[in-house]
Amino acid sequence: MTVSDLETEALDFVRALIRIDSVNTGDPATIGDGETRAALFVQERLREVGYETHLVEPWPGRASVVARLPGSDPDAGALVAHAHLDVVPVEATDWTHPPFGAEIHDGMLYGRGAVDMKDFAGMLLAIARAFRRDGIVPRRDLIFAFFADEEAGGVWGARWIVQNRPELFAGATEAISEVGGFSLPLPGDRRAYLVATAEKGVTTATLTARGHAAHGSRPTDDNAVVRLARAVVAIGEHRFPLVRTATSERFLEVYGRASGQPFDGDDLDVDLQRLGFAASVIGAGTRNTASPTVLTAGGKANVIPAAASATLDVRVLPGQGEAVRAQLAEVVGDDIAVAWARDIPAIESPVDAPLLDVLQDAITAEDPDGTVVPYLLPASTDNKHLARLGIRGYGFVPLRVPADFDVFGQFHAADERVPVDAVYFGARVTARILRDA
Missing domain, CATH: 3.30.70.360 (Alpha-Beta Plaits)
Known part of the structure; x- marks a missing residue:
C-alpha cells in the first residue's frame, strides 16, 4: 500500500502527541503543563502553514488552540472539528509497552491517547496543514479546535472557551468529534460505522x-x-x-x-x-x-x-x-x-441532517459496503459544551478496524492501542468529510 503524505503526517503527529505526557488527574495540584505543551506543539504546526491561531490558557498549563479555515460559501454554517489534548492517568506497570512511548508493534500503535483521542487530534492537525498547503478551500468554514481538560469535564477547556470566548465559534452550526466512527462487523465481511448523534x-x-x-x-x-x-x-x-x-x-x-x-x-x-x-x-x-x-x-x-x-x-x-x-x-x-x-443535560442532534449523508459518502469512497449508523452515546464529550452555543454535535472518528477489535474497550484501558492502518483510513475519510461538508 502506498502511504500518502497526509497519512504519514497524521501518524507522525499522533505519535508526537502521545509522547507529550498530558495526563489530567482532575486535581490541580497534580496536573502539570502537559496540555499546554501539547497545545504549543499544535499551534506551531498550524503557524508553519500560515494559520492565525488562538492559544487560550485560562489557567497555567491548561491551554487549548483554535484556528479557522475560511470556506467558499459564506452563507453555510461553520463546522467545528475538535479533539481534546488531555488523557487519563496510567498505571505504567499494567502496560506491555510504554504508555507514552508511541511504539508500533505488529501494526498497532500503543500509547495513552491512541484512541482517546490523540489519534483524531493528529488527523485534524495533518488535514488542516494539507488543506492550507494544497490550497484546498472547503465549502464551509472549518474551525479546528484542540481542547484541554475534556477528561475532567472541560472546566478549563471547551466549557471555559464557550463561556468566555464564544466569538471563536462564530457562525458554527455543527461539530464533529468523539465518540464514534469506528467499525462494527456486519455479515458478509461488511462494516457498520457508528455516529453518535446523541x-x-x-x-x-x-x-x-x-x-x-x-x-x-x-x-x-x-x-x-x-x-x-x-x-x-x-x-x-x-x-x-x-x-x-x-x-x-x-x-x-x-x-x-x-x-x-x-x-x-x-x-x-x-x-x-x-x-x-x-x-x-x-x-x-x-x-x-x-x-x-x-x-x-x-x-x-x-x-x-x-x-x-x-x-x-x-x-x-x-x-x-x-x-x-x-x-x-x-x-x-x-x-x-x-x-x-x-x-x-443530554443532547440530541438530528439523525437526518445532511452532514450524515456527507459521512456516508466519505465512508463509501473508502469502504463501498460500509454503512453509517446513528447511535446514542451513554457518556459525554465536549459536544455538550458546544451545544450551549446552538452547535449540533456528532461523534465520528472514522476507524476501520478488524472485526474482533473492540475500540470501545480501548478507552481509558491499559495497553490502549489503534491499528496504524486505521489511522491512515481515518485521515483519508476525515479529509473528505471536512472538504465536502
Whole structure:
C-alpha cells in the first residue's frame, strides 16, 4: 500500500502527541503543563502553514488552540472539528509497552491517547496543514479546535472557551468529534460505522440515610449505614425501563436493515447481544442508569454514625430528567433523602441532517459496503459544551478496524492501542468529510 503524505503526517503527529505526557488527574495540584505543551506543539504546526491561531490558557498549563479555515460559501454554517489534548492517568506497570512511548508493534500503535483521542487530534492537525498547503478551500468554514481538560469535564477547556470566548465559534452550526466512527462487523465481511448523534446527560445524586448515633456495642433499629446499604442494593438491582429515543430507534432501524436481522423481537436486551462487545454500550443507550460510586459513613469502628451517604453517577436519556428523579425516589424509599447536583443535560442532534449523508459518502469512497449508523452515546464529550452555543454535535472518528477489535474497550484501558492502518483510513475519510461538508 502506498502511504500518502497526509497519512504519514497524521501518524507522525499522533505519535508526537502521545509522547507529550498530558495526563489530567482532575486535581490541580497534580496536573502539570502537559496540555499546554501539547497545545504549543499544535499551534506551531498550524503557524508553519500560515494559520492565525488562538492559544487560550485560562489557567497555567491548561491551554487549548483554535484556528479557522475560511470556506467558499459564506452563507453555510461553520463546522467545528475538535479533539481534546488531555488523557487519563496510567498505571505504567499494567502496560506491555510504554504508555507514552508511541511504539508500533505488529501494526498497532500503543500509547495513552491512541484512541482517546490523540489519534483524531493528529488527523485534524495533518488535514488542516494539507488543506492550507494544497490550497484546498472547503465549502464551509472549518474551525479546528484542540481542547484541554475534556477528561475532567472541560472546566478549563471547551466549557471555559464557550463561556468566555464564544466569538471563536462564530457562525458554527455543527461539530464533529468523539465518540464514534469506528467499525462494527456486519455479515458478509461488511462494516457498520457508528455516529453518535446523541449523548446521555450526566447528573449526580447523593443519598443520605439518618438515624441516631450510638455506641457500636448497642445495635439500633435505625442504623443509618444499614438503611443506606439497603438503598444502594436496591439501586444496583433496579433496571430502569426501556426508552426508545429518536436516535435509538434509528440505530435499530438502520443496523437491523444492514445486518439483515431486524430488531423485532420482544426482548431487546437479548437481541442486542448479537452486537458482541458493543452490546453493553448500545444497551446503555436504551435506558437511564444509576451507578453507586462513593460511600461515606462513620469514622470509628465503635460508633454507629448518625448519617451515611452514597453518591450515584446517573446517566439520563434525552427528555428523561424528571422521570429519572421520580423513579429513583421510588426505588430508595421515603426514608432516604436524595439531593441532586452537577446536572449536564443530554443532547440530541438530528439523525437526518445532511452532514450524515456527507459521512456516508466519505465512508463509501473508502469502504463501498460500509454503512453509517446513528447511535446514542451513554457518556459525554465536549459536544455538550458546544451545544450551549446552538452547535449540533456528532461523534465520528472514522476507524476501520478488524472485526474482533473492540475500540470501545480501548478507552481509558491499559495497553490502549489503534491499528496504524486505521489511522491512515481515518485521515483519508476525515479529509473528505471536512472538504465536502
